[in-house]
Amino acid sequence: MDLDELYQTVILDHAKRPRNHGELPDADACVHADNPSCGDELTLYVKFGESDAGDEVLKDVKFTGQGCAISQASASLMTLRVRGKSSIDAEKLRVTFQNLVTSTADPDPTDLPPPELGDAGLLQGVRRFPQRVKCATLAWNALKQALEEHRHEKGAGSA
Ligand code: ZN
Numbered sequence: 001m002d003l004d005e006l007y008q009t010v011i012l013d014h015a016k017r018p019r020n021h022g023e024l025p026d027a028d029a030c031v032h033a034d035n036p037s038c039g040d041e042l043t044l045y046v047k048f049g050e051s052d053a054g055d056e057v058l059k060d061v062k063f064t065g066q067g068c069a070i071s072q073a074s075a076s077l078m079t080l081r082v083r084g085k086s087s088i089d090a091e092k093l094r095v096t097f098q099n100l101v102t103s104t105a106d107p108d109p110t111d112l113p114p115p116e117l118g119d120a121g122l123l124q125g126v127r128r129f130p131q132r133v134k135c136a137t138l139a140w141n142a143l144k145q146a147l148e149e150h151r152h153e154k155g156a157g158s159a
Pocket of ligand 1: 035039040135
């Protein structure tokens with residue numbers, strides 16, 4: 001199976017059976033994001049907690065929404081990758097993903113995506129289709145907003 005075939009298989013599977021799909025009633029952050037150019041929309045729910053080492057972690061991450069296969073699969077893959085991670089590591093993954101899909105370099109078909117992204121890295125091919133980049137980054141942008149909102153809330157001392 002080459003990377004393009006694997007990409008198709010994984011995207012279709014996640015679009016059909018999205019993981020971590022549903023509402024999170026006790027979420028600490030809830031962000032709605034949409035991509036009008038394609039008609040994608042989603043709501044991301046994040047529940048924060050603390051690791052044994054005292055780091056802030058994303059205890060639970062879920063989403064609801066609808067849209068094209070890429071937007072829904074990307075959201076599903078994103079939740080799998082960042083769930084249980086610290087906020088700092090989640091933000092690092094987000095930047096890695098953003099750079100991967102917006103790179104202007106032509107992807108070398110033999111180049112494997114960064115391993116820390118797991119299957120989410122298979123979306124690297126969307127950089128060849130600029131109008132689909134927004135579909136792929138929709139969930140990750142919502143994640144960025146959720147992390148920022150939570151940081152501000154904590155900074156304001158409301159926690
Ligand atoms: Zn889309």
